[in-house]
Amino acid sequence: MIKRHEFHKPNRALQLYAAFFMGLLYIPILFIPLFSFSSGLYIRFPIEGWTFQWYAQLFERTAVLRALENSVRVAGSVAVVSTLLGIFAAKALVRYRIPGKGPILGFILLPLVVPPIIFGVALLLMVSTLGIPLSLYTIAAGHIIICLPFAIATLLPRFEGYDAAMEEAAADLGENGWYVFWRVTVPIILPGIVASLLLTFTVSFDEFVMAFFLGGNDLTLPLYVWGQLRIPRAFPVVLALGTLILLFSFALVFLGLKINKRGSIKIMDRE
Amino acid sequence: MTITHSSDGLGTTGARRGTSSLRRLLARFESLRGLALLAPTLVILGITVIVPFLLMSAMSLWTQIGFDYADDWSVRNYTTILSEPLYTTLLLRSLGMAMAATLLTVVLAYPMAYFLAFHVHRNKLVWLIIITLPFWTSYLLRVFAWRVILGYEGVINSGLMEIGLIAEPLNVLLYSRTAVIITLAHAWAAFALLPIYVSLEKIDKSVLEASADLGEGPVMRFFRVILPLSMPGVIAGTFLMFIPTVGDYVTPALVGGPNAQMIGNLVQLQFGTVNNWPMGAALAITMILSITLVGLLFLGLMYALRRWAR
Amino acid sequence: MTIRQMISGVKQGRLSRRAFTRSLLAAGIVPVMSSPFPRRAMASGDGHATVFTWGGFDVPELYQDYIEKHGDVPDFAIFGAPEDGLTRLRSGFVSDLIHPCMGDIPRWRQTGLFQPIDISRLSNWPDVIPSLYEEPHNLEDADGGVWQVPFDWGQTSITYRTDLYDLQGEESWDILWDERYAGRIGMLATGDDAWWCAAIKAGVPFEEIHTDEAFEAIAAVLREQRPLVRTYTDDTSSLNQALAAGEMVAAMTWNSSAVELTFEEVPVRFAQPKEGALTWGCGFMLHAEAPNPDRAYDVLDALISVSAGEFLTGDYGYGHSNARVLELFDDEELAALTLSRDPMDILDAGHRSIPQPPEWSARMNTLYEQIKAGF
Numbered sequence: 001m002i003k004r005h006e007f008h009k010p011n012r013a014l015q016l017y018a019a020f021f022m023g024l025l026y027i028p029i030l031f032i033p034l035f036s037f038s039s040g041l042y043i044r045f046p047i048e049g050w051t052f053q054w055y056a057q058l059f060e061r062t063a064v065l066r067a068l069e070n071s072v073r074v075a076g077s078v079a080v081v082s083t084l085l086g087i088f089a090a091k092a093l094v095r096y097r098i099p100g101k102g103p104i105l106g107f108i109l110l111p112l113v114v115p116p117i118i119f120g121v122a123l124l125l126m127v128s129t130l131g132i133p134l135s136l137y138t139i140a141a142g143h144i145i146i147c148l149p150f151a152i153a154t155l156l157p158r159f160e161g162y163d164a165a166m167e168e169a170a171a172d173l174g175e176n177g178w179y180v181f182w183r184v185t186v187p188i189i190l191p192g193i194v195a196s197l198l199l200t201f202t203v204s205f206d207e208f209v210m211a212f213f214l215g216g217n218d219l220t221l222p223l224y225v226w227g228q229l230r231i232p233r234a235f236p237v238v239l240a241l242g243t244l245i246l247l248f249s250f251a252l253v254f255l256g257l258k259i260n261k262r263g264s265i266k267i268m269d270r271e
Numbered sequence: 272m273t274i275t276h277s278s279d280g281l282g283t284t285g286a287r288r289g290t291s292s293l294r295r296l297l298a299r300f301e302s303l304r305g306l307a308l309l310a311p312t313l314v315i316l317g318i319t320v321i322v323p324f325l326l327m328s329a330m331s332l333w334t335q336i337g338f339d340y341a342d343d344w345s346v347r348n349y350t351t352i353l354s355e356p357l358y359t360t361l362l363l364r365s366l367g368m369a370m371a372a373t374l375l376t377v378v379l380a381y382p383m384a385y386f387l388a389f390h391v392h393r394n395k396l397v398w399l400i401i402i403t404l405p406f407w408t409s410y411l412l413r414v415f416a417w418r419v420i421l422g423y424e425g426v427i428n429s430g431l432m433e434i435g436l437i438a439e440p441l442n443v444l445l446y447s448r449t450a451v452i453i454t455l456a457h458a459w460a461a462f463a464l465l466p467i468y469v470s471l472e473k474i475d476k477s478v479l480e481a482s483a484d485l486g487e488g489p490v491m492r493f494f495r496v497i498l499p500l501s502m503p504g505v506i507a508g509t510f511l512m513f514i515p516t517v518g519d520y521v522t523p524a525l526v527g528g529p530n531a532q533m534i535g536n537l538v539q540l541q542f543g544t545v546n547n548w549p550m551g552a553a554l555a556i557t558m559i560l561s562i563t564l565v566g567l568l569f570l571g572l573m574y575a576l577r578r579w580a581r
Numbered sequence: 582m583t584i585r586q587m588i589s590g591v592k593q594g595r596l597s598r599r600a601f602t603r604s605l606l607a608a609g610i611v612p613v614m615s616s617p618f619p620r621r622a623m624a625s626g627d628g629h630a631t632v633f634t635w636g637g638f639d640v641p642e643l644y645q646d647y648i649e650k651h652g653d654v655p656d657f658a659i660f661g662a663p664e665d666g667l668t669r670l671r672s673g674f675v676s677d678l679i680h681p682c683m684g685d686i687p688r689w690r691q692t693g694l695f696q697p698i699d700i701s702r703l704s705n706w707p708d709v710i711p712s713l714y715e716e717p718h719n720l721e722d723a724d725g726g727v728w729q730v731p732f733d734w735g736q737t738s739i740t741y742r743t744d745l746y747d748l749q750g751e752e753s754w755d756i757l758w759d760e761r762y763a764g765r766i767g768m769l770a771t772g773d774d775a776w777w778c779a780a781i782k783a784g785v786p787f788e789e790i791h792t793d794e795a796f797e798a799i800a801a802v803l804r805e806q807r808p809l810v811r812t813y814t815d816d817t818s819s820l821n822q823a824l825a826a827g828e829m830v831a832a833m834t835w836n837s838s839a840v841e842l843t844f845e846e847v848p849v850r851f852a853q854p855k856e857g858a859l860t861w862g863c864g865f866m867l868h869a870e871a872p873n874p875d876r877a878y879d880v881l882d883a884l885i886s887v888s889a890g891e892f893l894t895g896d897y898g899y900g901h902s903n904a905r906v907l908e909l910f911d912d913e914e915l916a917a918l919t920l921s922r923d924p925m926d927i928l929d930a931g932h933r934s935i936p937q938p939p940e941w942s943a944r945m946n947t948l949y950e951q952i953k954a955g956f
Binding site: 011014017018021024028032044088092093097099104110111117118122126129142145203207208226229242246250253257258 | 307407411
């Protein structure tokens with residue numbers, strides 16, 4: 001190579017565009033935290049004054065705490081179940097010769113692209129026909145469908161990325177299956193597992209559509225927020241709650257993606 | 272992907288080596304062992320996806336009478352959908368709005384993906400994380416944020432009035448198709464960006480250098496090398512965004528107003544106020560079929576374009 | 582702070598918006614416990630009753646007696662419109678109590694999802710205004726009880742900005758059909774309100790509302806109105822903010838919007854249209870398989886208590902089913918709230934919807950959705 005071509009050089013226009021794009025992406029979201037500190041009941045400029053009162057009120061609302069508890073329960077179990085299933089499935093897809101591997105993977109990843117309302121109403125139809133009461137369990141069932149693709153997408157590259165010879169060596173030393181799995185496989189794919197847990201937790205924690213169709217009388221946080229949007233005087237408190245939800249989700253996802261250095265991005269290759 | 276022999280899997284829970292005949296069978300038929308590992312996932316997806324789907328297809332052929340269904344197996348719901356302008360218009364509108372939002376997003380995301388692929392050399396991962404971060408988090412709140420921005424007393428209106436550009440708030444921002452398209456584009460930006468980025472990232476830099484050495488200018492090079500090579504990513508991004516947005520109902524419900532309701536709203540109503548589940552099922556299935564049709568048409572068009580370009 | 586102080590405060594210009602907000606906050610804070618993590622919030626499987634109701638009825642002020650007895654508010658689920666709620670109940674959702682209106686009772690009973698309520702278990706029942714529950718639909722086959730315990734009553738009418746809307750002549754439903762204000766009219770998204778109000782506007786007698794001619798006439802006026810409508814919504818939050826901002830000059834609302842906006846010193850009036858308003862009474866029905874029936878009775882008793890009524894009337898502007906609540910307000914205050922000492926004065930002065938079969942409801946809702954979408 002004789003000279004460095006211009007596609008290696010910094011490009012001022014593109015840098016400006018990148019800044020503009022990031023602005024487009026983030027500024028709209030930042031208005032939620034901004035107005036959550038505004039003392040006015042309605043959202044409007046100029047901001048009348050600053051206050052923490054909406055946050056204070058938030059913690060006095062038992063309904064919020066109940067919804068939080070429900071959301072954590074659902075998201076926690078969904079994260080564990082979909083990650084476990086994801087580990088099995090990813091291992092199977094990478095390590096074994098299985099007929100129809102492509103279609104199976106496609107089927108598992110399908111919920112990434114099908115409008116969630118379709119799964120929501122289809123599941124509602126089944127649950128209602130079978131006479132199963134709507135509850136946190138039905139929400140969790142719906143969330144597992146949505147979270148599985150994310151779990152697999154996070155875990156597959158982990159299994160692809162390490163040498164199966166390690167497992168074989170351990171097995172040849174006479175260790176049994178579980179031992180090999182726990183002492184060899186798990187430590188290697190651990191970042192993937194942690195990332196999958198964090199990401200699926202967040203997806204379930206923030207999911208609204210499935211919860212809307214499949215929810216019973218126990219509300220999750222997004223359902224609570226939806227209900228509160230109707231009430232004028234609850235508005236600023238919803239903004240405060242939304243700010244906390246956003247912060248929490250951002251932290252979890254950032255951690256998850258950071259731990260899992262590849263994964264969710266690599267999976268796009270498959271599409 | 273290499274398929275290696277692995278001597279022990281999870282399918283054989285705790286059994287000692289070579290004790291059960293089932294185990295030996297599994298060892299002999301590797302694919303069976305793989306399937307055993309996949310089984311829980313497939314069973315769960317079977318119960319939560321396939322069965323409900325079959326049920327929904329069946330119910331779409333029923334009729335709602337008062338509080339009951341008549342399982343009279345007629346295509347009445349479908350003929351209603353095809354003959355009543357309400358359903359066809361909303362379906363076409365949803366496809367159109369999803370297309371507009373997708374186009375907007377792809378056009379906006381492409382330069383960003385290009386920047387990431389070719390001009391970011393350090394901390395690439397952090398960049399990618401920061402871009403995808405909003406996508407993972409509360410959809411409801413992101414839509415809601417746009418209500419805050421576009422509202423009559425929202426950020427844009429009160430901001431413009433504050434600096435004296437307008438005297439009266441603009442009425443056209445909220446409750447319009449544009450509002451829905453902007454909100455959708457914003458909500459899905461990261462999803463469409465990733466595949467484009469991946470396809471750009473994969474382009475072999477030496478191909479670019481060769482093209483430059485042949486004396487092609489940057490514009491030429493972009494259209495003759497980079498754009499064609501990144502098309503798979505663009506197509507993937509288009510699909511990933513277009514399909515789910517057709518069925519969205521939260522965005523039109525919150526920022527849409529009467530002229531921007533989409534087919535998803537209609538489906539939701541059948542399962543809510545209108546209380547006609549068979550009709551809702553038929554609408555949902557019509558939605559999937561039309562998305563598939565549009566998708567196939569799009570792929571066909573891309574294929575034709577590629578042949579023509581050669 | 583009660584309506585009495587509010588109204589006089591606002592009248593004399595003493596009560597600033599800020600003071601109002603502060604008083605609302607105080608009202609919200611007092612009844613709730615101080616610990617951020619109350620005992621039971623983290624415990625699993627608590628036995629609280631579940632109340633399935635409209636947004637805004639999930640505030641602790643309405644459940645004082647229940648809170649005193651059980652330490653916390655019941656669980657809530659929120660619907661946009663009762664018909665929505667019924668669909669959910671029929672799809673397997675179980676709540677102890679649900680909040681439909683009088684006209685819904687016969688149709689809802691048909692679903693077999695409800696059980697009669699034993700009034701002897703309600704200590705506040707003797708104070709309940711009889712005319713609100715003495716309906717044949719509510720009493721028949723109820724084993725001496727009722728199917729629905731009446732709770733709130735009021736009107737569906739028009740809230741309009743007195744400063745922005747130029748009223749010519751008498752108040753009338755024509756306000757919502759005023760072409761001078763195209764794009765600045767708000768409508769309720771629920772057919773249960775909008776359809777009946779449109780019937781009044783179209784001059785269709787409620788006895789004939791099931792006929793094909795009525796469907797045509799009502800659909801015609803709603804279609805005529807659609808180009809004028811800014812948005813159709815159930816959510817009073819959107820309507821109130823739009824009215825406060827002047828984005829809308831008039832909207833179809835319930836009493837509470839006008840009262841809340843008046844508290845905020847927005848110049849509005851709750852119209853008394855010359856054709857008559859739509860009047861309604863709503864209440865709570867008990868699920869046949871209520872998981873917590875004992876607690877549900879405690880909720881009912883709390884809801885029909887004087888303290889709940891004082892809040893419902895004083896802060897929301899709705900009528901309450903407990904006769905003693907009306908004694909807390911003088912005639913001027915009641916008139917300001919467009920209420921009356923005898924609920925029947927108001928309910929019979931307007932038009933009350935007549936129970937309809939599910940087929941009618943399905944046809945009406947389907948048609949109204951079509952009209953809203955522009956067809």
